[in-house]
Amino acid sequence: MAAIVFDLDGTLVDSAPDIQAALNDVMAEAGATPFDLASVIRFIGGGIPPLMEQAMQARDLPMAQHAALVARMVEVYGAESTERTRVFPGVIAALGQLRGQGHVLGVCTNKPEAPARHILAALGLAPYFDVLIGGDTLAVKKPDPAPLHAAFAGLGAEVSLYVGDSEFDAEAARRAGVDFLLFTEGYRKSPVEALPQRARFDAYEAFPELVETLLAAV
Numbered sequence: 144m145a146a147i148v149f150d151l152d153g154t155l156v157d158s159a160p161d162i163q164a165a166l167n168d169v170m171a172e173a174g175a176t177p178f179d180l181a182s183v184i185r186f187i188g189g190g191i192p193p194l195m196e197q198a199m200q201a202r203d204l205p206m207a208q209h210a211a212l213v214a215r216m217v218e219v220y221g222a223e224s225t226e227r228t229r230v231f232p233g234v235i236a237a238l239g240q241l242r243g244q245g246h247v248l249g250v251c252t253n254k255p256e257a258p259a260r261h262i263l264a265a266l267g268l269a270p271y272f273d274v275l276i277g278g279d280t281l282a283v284k285k286p287d288p289a290p291l292h293a294a295f296a297g298l299g300a301e302v303s304l305y306v307g308d309s310e311f312d313a314e315a316a317r318r319a320g321v322d323f324l325l326f327t328e329g330y331r332k333s334p335v336e337a338l339p340q341r342a343r344f345d346a347y348e349a350f351p352e353l354v355e356t357l358l359a360a361v
C-alpha cells in the first residue's frame with residue numbers, strides 16, 4: 144500500500160482556461176491587455192501571487208498594486224473556477240483503480256485551498272482523496288517541501304509517491320525526499336529530461352500499472 148499525492152493544475156485537471164479568464168478580467172479592470180492561453184500557462188505553477196507578478200511585469204503594471212490584484216484574482220477566480228476546467232482523460236478510472244488496489248490518495252497544490260476544494264467537488268474528484276493541502280494551507284508553498292510533508296503525514300503510509308507536472312513539483316519532491324512521477328501533458332516549461340523524476344507518463348490509462356511496477360521494485 145502506498146500514499147500517492149497528486150498536484151492539481153496540469154496534473155489532474157486542465158484548469159488553465161478558467162485561470163486565463165479570471166486573469167484577463169483582472170487585467171481588464173487594471174487597464175491592461177489580455178493574455179493568450181500559452182502565456183497564462185507559462186505563469187502557472189507557483190500559485191496566484193507569482194502568476195500575478197509575472198502578468199504585471201509583462202504588462203508594465205506598478206508592483207505597488209500587486210497585493211490588491213492578487214486579492215482581486217482570488218475573488219474573481221473563486222467565483223468561477225470550474226466552467227472551463229476539465230479532468231484529464233482517464234483520471235477518474237485511474238483513481239478508482241488505485242483506491243481499489245488499497246492505496247491512499249491526496250492532493251497537494253499551490254492553488255488556494257478554497258477553489259481547489261471546489262474544483263475537486265464539482266468535477267467528481269473529491270471522493271477519491273483523504274487529504275488536500277492548498278497554496279494557502281501553510282505559510283509556504285511548493286517548491287518548499289513542507290506542503291508535501293503535510294500531505295503525506297495526513298495519509299500515513301510507508302511508501303510515498305508524488306505525481307506532478309511542473310518544475311515546482313519536481314523540486315518539492317526532491318527536497319522532501321519523495322519519489323516523483325512526472326505527468327508530461329501538463330504545464331511544464333522545461334524539457335522532460337530536465338526535471339528530476341523516478342518515472343514519467345503521458346496517459347492515465349497506464350498509470351495504475353506504472354505504480355504497481357514501481358512498488359514491486361521497492
Ligand SMILES: O=C(O)COP(=O)(O)O
Nearest residue numbers: 151152188189190252253
Ligand atoms: O495554481 C498554480 O499556479 C499551480 O497549481 P498546482 O500546484 O496545482 O499546479
Ligand SMILES: [Mg+2]
Nearest residue numbers: 150152153308
Ligand atoms: Mg501543476
